[in-house]
Amino acid sequence: MSQTEIAPMAAGNPDRLTGLKTFWHYFSVNRGAVIGLFVFILLVLAALFAPLLAPYAPDVQDKTAFLRPPAWQDGGSAQYLLGTDPVGRDILSRLLYGARFSLLIGAVVVTLALTGGITLGLLAGYFRGWVDVAIMRVMDLILAFPSLLLALVLVTILGPGLFNAMLAIALVLQPHFARLVRAAVMAEKSREYVVAAKVAGAGHLRLMLATILPNCLAPLIVQGTLSFSNAILEAAALGFLGLGAQPPTPEWGTMLATAREFILRAWWVVTFPGLAILITVLAINLVGDGLRDALDPKLRRS
Amino acid sequence: MLRYLLNKIALLIPTLVGITICAFAFVRLLPGDPILAMAGEHGVAPARYEELKQQFGFDLPIWEQYARYVGEVATGDFGVSISSKRPVIEEFKTLFPATLELSFFAMVFAMMLGIPAGIFAAVKRGSWFDQSLMGTALVGYSMPIFWWGLLLIIFFSGYLGWTPVNGRIDLQYFFKPITGFMTIDTLIYGKWAAFRSVLRHLVLPTIVLGTIPLAVIARQTRSAMLEVLSEDYVRTARAKGLSSARVIGVHALRNALIPVVTTIGLQVSTLLAGAILTETIFSWPGIGRWMVESISKRDYVVVQSGLLLIALIVMAVNLIVDVLYAVINPRIRAA
Numbered sequence: 001m002s003q004t005e006i007a008p009m010a011a012g013n014p015d016r017l018t019g020l021k022t023f024w025h026y027f028s029v030n031r032g033a034v035i036g037l038f039v040f041i042l043l044v045l046a047a048l049f050a051p052l053l054a055p056y057a058p059d060v061q062d063k064t065a066f067l068r069p070p071a072w073q074d075g076g077s078a079q080y081l082l083g084t085d086p087v088g089r090d091i092l093s094r095l096l097y098g099a100r101f102s103l104l105i106g107a108v109v110v111t112l113a114l115t116g117g118i119t120l121g122l123l124a125g126y127f128r129g130w131v132d133v134a135i136m137r138v139m140d141l142i143l144a145f146p147s148l149l150l151a152l153v154l155v156t157i158l159g160p161g162l163f164n165a166m167l168a169i170a171l172v173l174q175p176h177f178a179r180l181v182r183a184a185v186m187a188e189k190s191r192e193y194v195v196a197a198k199v200a201g202a203g204h205l206r207l208m209l210a211t212i213l214p215n216c217l218a219p220l221i222v223q224g225t226l227s228f229s230n231a232i233l234e235a236a237a238l239g240f241l242g243l244g245a246q247p248p249t250p251e252w253g254t255m256l257a258t259a260r261e262f263i264l265r266a267w268w269v270v271t272f273p274g275l276a277i278l279i280t281v282l283a284i285n286l287v288g289d290g291l292r293d294a295l296d297p298k299l300r301r302s
Numbered sequence: 303m304l305r306y307l308l309n310k311i312a313l314l315i316p317t318l319v320g321i322t323i324c325a326f327a328f329v330r331l332l333p334g335d336p337i338l339a340m341a342g343e344h345g346v347a348p349a350r351y352e353e354l355k356q357q358f359g360f361d362l363p364i365w366e367q368y369a370r371y372v373g374e375v376a377t378g379d380f381g382v383s384i385s386s387k388r389p390v391i392e393e394f395k396t397l398f399p400a401t402l403e404l405s406f407f408a409m410v411f412a413m414m415l416g417i418p419a420g421i422f423a424a425v426k427r428g429s430w431f432d433q434s435l436m437g438t439a440l441v442g443y444s445m446p447i448f449w450w451g452l453l454l455i456i457f458f459s460g461y462l463g464w465t466p467v468n469g470r471i472d473l474q475y476f477f478k479p480i481t482g483f484m485t486i487d488t489l490i491y492g493k494w495a496a497f498r499s500v501l502r503h504l505v506l507p508t509i510v511l512g513t514i515p516l517a518v519i520a521r522q523t524r525s526a527m528l529e530v531l532s533e534d535y536v537r538t539a540r541a542k543g544l545s546s547a548r549v550i551g552v553h554a555l556r557n558a559l560i561p562v563v564t565t566i567g568l569q570v571s572t573l574l575a576g577a578i579l580t581e582t583i584f585s586w587p588g589i590g591r592w593m594v595e596s597i598s599k600r601d602y603v604v605v606q607s608g609l610l611l612i613a614l615i616v617m618a619v620n621l622i623v624d625v626l627y628a629v630i631n632p633r634i635r636a637a
Contacts, residue, residue: 138320141317146612156605282441285443289440
């Protein structure tokens with residue numbers, strides 16, 4: 001047999017560059033996705049530079065300014081642009097710091113859920129048999145409970161708090177990744193390139209991680225984006241129910257929970273934290289839609 | 303068909319076992335001693351402690367405890383609430399109709415708006431209506447519904463004073479429940495003022511709970527409809543000279559609705575999760591608020607059984623949806 005020269009995949013490979021270009025081409029066609037990405041970058045910047053941007057520290061109380069309305073309303077002043085909460089803290093500052101928590105929650109939850117889901121999905125799809133049955137039955141079981149209820153119960157076991165809330169949400173979201181990876185692995189496993197790698201002597205680990213996994217990435221990225229926004233929503237809901245981040249943490253859901261009793265007296269205390277959640281989740285979902293269009297022609301929403 | 307059904311039920315057995323294991327494990331995974339945890343802040347006397355330990359069977363080996371638990375659950379014994387001292391199943395029976403009624407209205411709301419909107423958007427693809435509808439749907443899909451509920455309260459109850467803030471009915475009306483569904487009960491008694499009060503209480507929670515399903519259904523209907531509209535048989539129907547309304551309403555819609563039915567079925571779990579938040583905001587006396595309150599009251603017997611009962615409901619509904627799906631889509635049955 002003649003020796004075949006296989007070109008190494010060097011960095012700066014022209015193929016990869018055009019790949020990125022094609023991706024951006026498809027992504028930028030979707031105007032909403034670009035706007036979403038822009039807003040998301042702003043949020044990341046706000047979170048990173050919160051100490052510089054925020055006029056006050058998130059926990060500083062001004063005893064002369066309880067429930068001060070926003071600047072444009074009667075009784076408001078430029079001192080507190082978005083008004084103050086019932087204990088005289090600046091809402092704008094708390095929102096800026098809150099962006100840190102929401103983005104952190106999204107990132108941690110998605111990382112945990114991805115790691116767990118990829119591992120389990122790879123094992124199930126690659127080995128099939130009883131491994132598959134055992135793993136997928138457990139995933140079905142997790143999906144049998146309404147997600148928020150399961151997260152609530154898990155937090156009850158683990159104890160309330162931001163970190164436990166993230167763990168619980170990651171566990172609840174993880175089956176979606178496992179199912180996705182398993183389906184993709186099963187589809188890819190019998191392809192010729194995998195058989196070729198196997199014949200060439202690649203071991204199980206190499207086959208799973210280096211050969212098959214990179215070809216299942218597109219749907220995972222889309223699902224990851226959607227889970228990012230889901231995680232933020234669920235963590236805010238847990239915070240709202242008093243089981244997520246605990247006051248005085250400026251987490252948006254927790255802020256809503258403490259503001260609840262003032263809804264009919266001070267609309268701004270309730271409105272702004274929720275608006276922050278909505279804008280963040282919406283921006284990420286817009287990016288998710290754009291990613292789906294750009295990465296996966298099969299999933300493309302016409 | 304029967305074989306399909308039996309097959310589906312057989313597949314549910316492992317999940318069923320898993321659900322009971324989860325509920326069983328819940329009380330035992332709680333930090334600290336389960337009896338002390340269940341006793342709450344008051345604690346128990348040592349003699350009572352031993353008594354309870356035997357009563358709950360915590361002195362038995364773990365698998366015997368589990369067998370005992372399954373035996374109790376299978377005979378409909380879901381334990382007694384620690385806070386109210388009433389059997390959990392009794393509480394569930396009084397509270398569940400409230401959740402069911404609210405969920406039913408939310409689902410009707412979501413379908414009645416979502417399906418026509420989705421069809422219209424697909425037919426007028428690319429128009430301003432389509433674009434703004436899809437934009438709105440994405441906002442709805444991204445909505446933190448607990449905040450949405452508070453906003454609606456601020457506007458409709460606080461500012462306009464149109465709707466009540468909490469509960470299912472004004473306190474002045476009292477009657478013995480027959481079905482547990484207040485809309486039906488008030489009609490049976492023929493009390494029109496009470497019926498109106500019930501409807502006014504239902505409006506906001508229905509909108510809040512229906513928002514996410516509405517967004518999902520509108521999006522799903524639109525994409526299913528778009529797919530179907532490009533099929534050959536739709537083109538044939540058009541070529542035969544059928545009216546546009548008939549092509550869309552009969553040829554296209556019937557096929558487009560198949561994936562939509564599945565979506566609606568999948569929303570049941572979302573709906574129950576949403577009910578937890580919606581009921582908390584509107585003080586709606588259903589099982590969602592019951593679970594949240596039981597968790598904060600540390601009434602773990604209720605949480606354990608509630609978890610089990612809710613999972614069973616989700617499972618049953620999913621089975622019904624699967625069967626329904628097979629009925630409307632013969633291709634599934636054959637597989």
